[in-house]
Amino acid sequence: MNARLAKQYRRLLWAYPPGERRVELLDTLIETAPPSRSRPTAREAGNLLWHGMRARLGRPRSRGVVVLAVFVALACGFLGAAGASRAGWETAPALPGGAESAAIGQTVFPGLTVWGGGDAPKFVQQGDGDGVEYGPAYYWVKHTTETKDIETYTAGVRERLIDAGWRIRSATVDPDPDDADAVTLVYEVAFWATRGDLRLAYTDHVVPNAPSYDSGGAAAFALTRAEPVWVRVATGAGAVLGALIGWLLTGWVSRRTEGRAVSGLIVVMTIIGLVFLLPALLMTAGTNVTPVAPQNEPFWLGLVYMPLGPTLLFLYVGAGSLIVAGWPPPAVFRRRSAVLVAALTVAAVAGGVVWYRSPVPAWAGGRVCTPVVPPAEPAHTRLSRFARVFVSQDSTAEQLNLIEAAIGRVYAAGPGNFRRDSLTPEFSAAYCGTAALPQAVGRTLPWFFNVDLASPGAYDALVAEVRGMPGVVGVRHALPYE
Amino acid sequence: MREPTFWILTALATRPLPGYGVIREAARLSGGQVMLPAGTLYAALDRLAAEGLVEPDHEEQVDGRTRRYYRLTSDGVSALDAETVRRPAGALAATRQSAARKRFGLGPATS
Numbered sequence: 001m002n003a004r005l006a007k008q009y010r011r012l013l014w015a016y017p018p019g020e021r022r023v024e025l026l027d028t029l030i031e032t033a034p035p036s037r038s039r040p041t042a043r044e045a046g047n048l049l050w051h052g053m054r055a056r057l058g059r060p061r062s063r064g065v066v067v068l069a070v071f072v073a074l075a076c077g078f079l080g081a082a083g084a085s086r087a088g089w090e091t092a093p094a095l096p097g098g099a100e101s102a103a104i105g106q107t108v109f110p111g112l113t114v115w116g117g118g119d120a121p122k123f124v125q126q127g128d129g130d131g132v133e134y135g136p137a138y139y140w141v142k143h144t145t146e147t148k149d150i151e152t153y154t155a156g157v158r159e160r161l162i163d164a165g166w167r168i169r170s171a172t173v174d175p176d177p178d179d180a181d182a183v184t185l186v187y188e189v190a191f192w193a194t195r196g197d198l199r200l201a202y203t204d205h206v207v208p209n210a211p212s213y214d215s216g217g218a219a220a221f222a223l224t225r226a227e228p229v230w231v232r233v234a235t236g237a238g239a240v241l242g243a244l245i246g247w248l249l250t251g252w253v254s255r256r257t258e259g260r261a262v263s264g265l266i267v268v269m270t271i272i273g274l275v276f277l278l279p280a281l282l283m284t285a286g287t288n289v290t291p292v293a294p295q296n297e298p299f300w301l302g303l304v305y306m307p308l309g310p311t312l313l314f315l316y317v318g319a320g321s322l323i324v325a326g327w328p329p330p331a332v333f334r335r336r337s338a339v340l341v342a343a344l345t346v347a348a349v350a351g352g353v354v355w356y357r358s359p360v361p362a363w364a365g366g367r368v369c370t371p372v373v374p375p376a377e378p379a380h381t382r383l384s385r386f387a388r389v390f391v392s393q394d395s396t397a398e399q400l401n402l403i404e405a406a407i408g409r410v411y412a413a414g415p416g417n418f419r420r421d422s423l424t425p426e427f428s429a430a431y432c433g434t435a436a437l438p439q440a441v442g443r444t445l446p447w448f449f450n451v452d453l454a455s456p457g458a459y460d461a462l463v464a465e466v467r468g469m470p471g472v473v474g475v476r477h478a479l480p481y482e
Numbered sequence: 483m484r485e486p487t488f489w490i491l492t493a494l495a496t497r498p499l500p501g502y503g504v505i506r507e508a509a510r511l512s513g514g515q516v517m518l519p520a521g522t523l524y525a526a527l528d529r530l531a532a533e534g535l536v537e538p539d540h541e542e543q544v545d546g547r548t549r550r551y552y553r554l555t556s557d558g559v560s561a562l563d564a565e566t567v568r569r570p571a572g573a574l575a576a577t578r579q580s581a582a583r584k585r586f587g588l589g590p591a592t593s
Contacts, residue, residue, distance in 0.1 A: 015562065020548055021524065023547055023548050024501060024524070024547075024549070025501070025520055025521075025524060025546060026547060026551055027500070027501070027502070027544065027547040027548070027549050028500070028501035028502040028505065028523070028524075029520050031500075031501075031502035032502045032505050032506070032520065043519070044519060044521075045518070047519040047520070047522060048519075048520065049520040051521030051522060051524065051525045052521065054525060055528065059532075060528035060529040060531070061527065061529055061532045061533060169578075197576045214580070272501045373513065441497045
């Protein structure tokens, strides 16, 4: 007997579920192998892998189990790819900061004061709150006479980028020609370019008849990371691994429940889970390609929102099936698992009651705070995309309007949302976090505007825009109040 | 009945055989036309066992490996008998059609 051939056969037989069948097959393979054979043929290997994976599903007469396993594997493959892609992105490098960031800004806008820049979180919620996109760092300049001539200035930007080693990836176009606003007459052009793993989406828009206190548009660009190669590799590996796990778990459940009444229920529940999940996954896998920012959303974008329900349903069905299939547990675990399940149940119920009953988290313990005006900066502000502009209660209505307009002038910041009701939990949290804010003190505290920043670098521009304005008490990074 | 199934039942018709025995017997009986891959054989055996046409007979230990023999059940014998009636009937029908075609002087089909 050829020991090497036997070893290779044994390896191929891992495709089969553990058990006597592997030994039996090895005997048959070795007995029928011609003496000249030193390694399995490709056909033999393919035959063993396919029938081995099929044998893992059990139920030799059923074709339905194969169809079901294929769909479960597809769904799990997609989830695996999404998970691997998300995890892989954590290793992506930071966006340029410091001198490198300044150099890029000066390449595009030489001689002008460039706002924004710096790093950004890997993924951020889109402005409309509908989805997730790759975290951009926005750079922009306030309009000058040159930048308002958008065609000429943009042509110059393209030349400067080419000279600096960038590759222009699109023509200069109006990104939204159907959305021309007849009232404000917004003029806009855009293109995108890449250099190494950086992607730059440029846009220049002008609002010609904007009032003096409003923004007249800006020349700007968003810098994002192109998907690193290893993220693609990880995504592919995640897809294969997910599909394999889905297939093997389907097989395990199928074999464990063969001949048991519960298997019909599991099949029905799995089909329901798939019917909801697969169409949702197909919809989320579509990419959003626009002239300026091709694929600025991860392919698993929708998993976070629309199909979260179907995904959870699918996972619950999967977990339920595994528990049912694995029940009863082997005797060694039985006593221990009963204690564990009981303890977890008690803990969950107790935790739920505490959480439900308590308006402030239990760990806050009714602490009363002495607020500082304006509040201190939170601990981690480097990638913060939320700020508050604190305004004195003595401000006049006109001053508040001007402050609001100033916030609106910051290109990469959302509008300011005014908060003046000191009795709201949000007001209390802005000054005291989880501790309690005494009502009498709250009434005297400065009001504030909540400001969403499109990228963390916009904070300095916000500070510069409102600093020294009558009524402004201070600007602080903050944690968004959920 | 699929081709591998037919040859497995045929090979097992006279005596119980282990897996490699079925493969060799099927090859011999078919004049070398049928070479059952091992994976296909055991998938078919599993299916036939689930359908009650084949069942394990006895086991032998060879070089520390378990060698399991399989035999036809009475249902398996009936299924094979039914197939042996069906196959010649199909061949006969085809032969008649072919002869009729020649008799009417039809040439090769053209499209």
